[in-house]
Amino acid sequence: MPKFKGKSIVSLKDMEKKEILHLMKKAEEVKSGKLTQVLKGKVIASLFFEPSTRTRLSFESAVLGQGGSVFGFADPGASSAKKGETLSDTIKNVMGYCDAIVMRHFIEGAARRASEISSVPVVNGGDGANQHPTQTFLDLFTMLEKKGSLDGKVIGMMGDLKYGRTIHSLAMALTHFDVKLHFISPKELNIPDHYYDYLKAKKIEYVHSTLESCGKELDFLYCTRIQKERFYDPMEYEKVAGSYKIDKTSLEYLKPDTFIMHPLPRVDEIAVDVDDDPRAVYFEQAHNGVPVRAALLGLVTGTI
Amino acid sequence: MPDNKQYKVFKIEQGTVIDHIPSPRGLAVFRLLSKNNNSLISIGLNFDSKTVGKKDLIKFEGKIISKKETDKIALIAPEATINIIKDFKVIEKRHIDIPSDIHGIIRCLNPNCITNIEKIDTIFKVVEKKPVKVMCHYCERTAEVKPDMIDKE
Numbered sequence: 001m002p003k004f005k006g007k008s009i010v011s012l013k014d015m016e017k018k019e020i021l022h023l024m025k026k027a028e029e030v031k032s033g034k035l036t037q038v039l040k041g042k043v044i045a046s047l048f049f050e051p052s053t054r055t056r057l058s059f060e061s062a063v064l065g066q067g068g069s070v071f072g073f074a075d076p077g078a079s080s081a082k083k084g085e086t087l088s089d090t091i092k093n094v095m096g097y098c099d100a101i102v103m104r105h106f107i108e109g110a111a112r113r114a115s116e117i118s119s120v121p122v123v124n125g126g127d128g129a130n131q132h133p134t135q136t137f138l139d140l141f142t143m144l145e146k147k148g149s150l151d152g153k154v155i156g157m158m159g160d161l162k163y164g165r166t167i168h169s170l171a172m173a174l175t176h177f178d179v180k181l182h183f184i185s186p187k188e189l190n191i192p193d194h195y196y197d198y199l200k201a202k203k204i205e206y207v208h209s210t211l212e213s214c215g216k217e218l219d220f221l222y223c224t225r226i227q228k229e230r231f232y233d234p235m236e237y238e239k240v241a242g243s244y245k246i247d248k249t250s251l252e253y254l255k256p257d258t259f260i261m262h263p264l265p266r267v268d269e270i271a272v273d274v275d276d277d278p279r280a281v282y283f284e285q286a287h288n289g290v291p292v293r294a295a296l297l298g299l300v301t302g303t304i
Numbered sequence: 305m306p307d308n309k310q311y312k313v314f315k316i317e318q319g320t321v322i323d324h325i326p327s328p329r330g331l332a333v334f335r336l337l338s339k340n341n342n343s344l345i346s347i348g349l350n351f352d353s354k355t356v357g358k359k360d361l362i363k364f365e366g367k368i369i370s371k372k373e374t375d376k377i378a379l380i381a382p383e384a385t386i387n388i389i390k391d392f393k394v395i396e397k398r399h400i401d402i403p404s405d406i407h408g409i410i411r412c413l414n415p416n417c418i419t420n421i422e423k424i425d426t427i428f429k430v431v432e433k434k435p436v437k438v439m440c441h442y443c444e445r446t447a448e449v450k451p452d453m454i455d456k457e
């Protein structure tokens with residue numbers, strides 16, 4: 001059985017397939033109620049050097065719902081970082097008061113650095129444009145929950161595949177499984193070249209598609225938002241953005257059991273009236289962050 | 305040996321000869337090694353070479369280069385050869401090896417990387433050898449090593 005106790009979770013690269021699957025199993029047990037009070041008596045520090053209400057609430061709900069307690073700060077204005085304290089000193093201080101640290105920071109590599117200083121495990125809740133591993137774990141959890149297994153599944157990734165950290169991270173994680181990927185994006189926002197090399201090396205089949213052409217093949221459609229600022233030419237944005245939005249009409253391109261996922265928050269890339277469709281699972285997906293984060297904290301603090 | 309012929313051009317008694325640096329990287333190699341260096345230095349540029357086309361050559365009279373300096377050269381001119389000279393003879397042919405991990409020496413080009421914010425030593429993993437590409441242990445960005453990433457300390 002994989003050993004998690006004391007382990008920091010900073011990057012997807014820190015987790016082997018068997019560890020990911022073990023986490024998924026434990027998260028399922030937390031969600032079903034088979035495991036309860038997994039953080040009883042544990043104190044978790046929640047250090048948000050960059051505000052992120054959704055991620056913070058999900059982590060805090062995970063801790064409180066499992067009998068743990070949580071303290072920390074929600075935005076950098078309230079933290080000692082504002083007064084010029086280094087990250088190292090903040091961590092050295094806080095690690096004396098808790099069993100694990102959850103942190104989000106706008107600096108890339110901050111969580112890795114913290115994990116090297118800290119005597120308690122550090123869980124990365126996002127470091128700049130770099131990693132946000134618990135998002136990927138809850139994505140995988142949702143996929144496994146919906147389809148039982150990932151092998152043989154076909155996943156469409158749609159929208160901004162160039163800058164989307166969630167997409168990059170999910171694509172890397174999916175290489176542990178026998179999946180096929182469809183990339184659905186304007187050419188300006190294709191996934192960066194080195195991911196193709198990585199996918200090839202891992203023998204993962206991928207194609208560039210349109211939703212119309214591949215929709216009937218998909219088990220999952222993972223949507224992300226295309227931001228206007230990513231285009232040099234605003235006209236270009238107006239021309240293409242519409243093709244990467246989901247509404248009642250585009251639902252017809254999908255199978256009756258193609259699940260629609262999104263890391264949230266969405267703006268207008270999924271029409272509100274799609275929410276009632278049974279295939280729309282993005283809110284459920286977000287809620288899965290709670291058992292996944294609870295299980296992860298239970299594993300690294302050694303209670304599970 | 306063709307090398308012997310070139311030593312006749314500017315022979316050194318003891319020191320280091322860095323040969324087979326693909327042109328025009330000779331001056332970049334020189335710049336990496338020139339700090340706090342008072343030895344007599346000769347630089348030859350654009351020699352014909354059977355192995356690398358045009359090559360550059362640097363000789364340091366009286367200076368034996370360190371392991372750390374060898375590693376720096378490996379990053380920008382892995383094709384180079386290094387000979388240590390004593391009494392006009394080659395006493396050591398130093399093999400250039402690209403290490404799998406690089407501690408210090410190079411800085412991360414990502415301005416939003418923790419290594420550029422707090423005073424900590426950089427660590428890079430070599431992900432490709434020709435040309436040398438490295439991944440930052442902290443921000444996980446990958447970049448091809450360029451001379452201006454290398455510390456001149």
Ligand SMILES: [Zn+2]
Pocket residue numbers: 109412413414417418419440441442443444445
């Ligand atoms: Zn870096």
